[in-house]
Amino acid sequence: MPPEEVTVTVSRKGPQPLDARPSKLEVLAGDRFGIAIENEGSSAHVHCRITGELGDYLSIDQSNHYVEANSDAYISLRAPDVDRELEGTLAISTGYGATTVYVGLAVTAAPEEIEVDETLGIPAGGSSGSGGGGRFVQPTTGGSAGRTRSRNRAATGEIDRTTLAVTLVGVVAIGVAVVSASVVGGSWGFLAVLAVAAAVAVAGWLAYTA
Template sequence: MPVSRTEVTVHVNREATDTLETDMPALEARGSFALHLQGHDTPAHVHCRLNGDRRFSQIVSIDGPNYYVEANDMITVPISVAATDIDGSLEGELEVLTGYGSESVTIDVTVKPKPATVDIDESFSKPRAETTTEQSPLEQALERASAVGLEPGTLALAALGVLALGIGVSTAATIGGPAAMIALLVVVGGVTTALALVLS
């Protein structure tokens, strides 16, 4: 079963001249990965190539085919995978050869598309600002009156009645006498009657 990795190592001349070894016979990639050519006892010429169908060859590419690996040195070979251009798995092989092709090791490569990314609106991570609107005393009074079923027109008439009463009281206090008091009582009676008719 392929193992999902971003790198694979091939040991060159670890046991003897013209030998190649890897502990990963299969690799699963969702993007570009690296091939490490790890030199050991003696230097060697190494050839790398990719095998697969036309689609695999279009998606997967190797940086270069030929490398000279010094003893106890390591060379990293980039393997490019354009996984964003595929919508399903692709299978091929990565082959490493030495000794003029007399020795080779093959690694099965399965390329899978990268997981789809989900764009998250940053506004979701911010706490929602609470909109608090200060109401004037008049607005608060109108809101309370609406809650108990009083119409704005009724409230306006009541305000005019209170104003008329205020004017009547101040006039009666200023003029004085029985005529002023009678006029005040007429105003009070008119306002009371008008309010009673509106509220009924």
């Protein structure tokens, strides 16, 4: 892309012997721009200078140019590296100041580069290569509830097995108590059966509620 430039025409046909286009030029800090002088008539001295705030940061080394008849000249400039906007004026004159035109100049700070973390585009568990081996992790809803249900199922299975074991032991104990009561006889045997049954019931309830 060619640099931005101001085109100055000298001895142009018409009432205006000196013309400059555009009327304002804006460039980025650190970029190059230029002044293209096109002489359409007889030889002439063209004087260029920069005024205003921008003139404190940028100057033209060879401000006075002698341009042969029907020839061109070019002045190359580089905008200063600044972090804020600077404005000034390019004054172009010929005929020892008899005719002067002005072009507004503005230098704006270059936009800051934003660094992007390349890992942001890598799928979870994979890489950014073309193999496509990575996979995205699909978030799940109700994760804590699912884990709670799993623990409840595990706990329920454990309680069921414990309750079954206590029940079997209780049945055997009651059977032994009944046989013992029939052998011993009397109220003592009956009370022994009741005591064993009560103990089995309490043990089963504790096992269920644990």
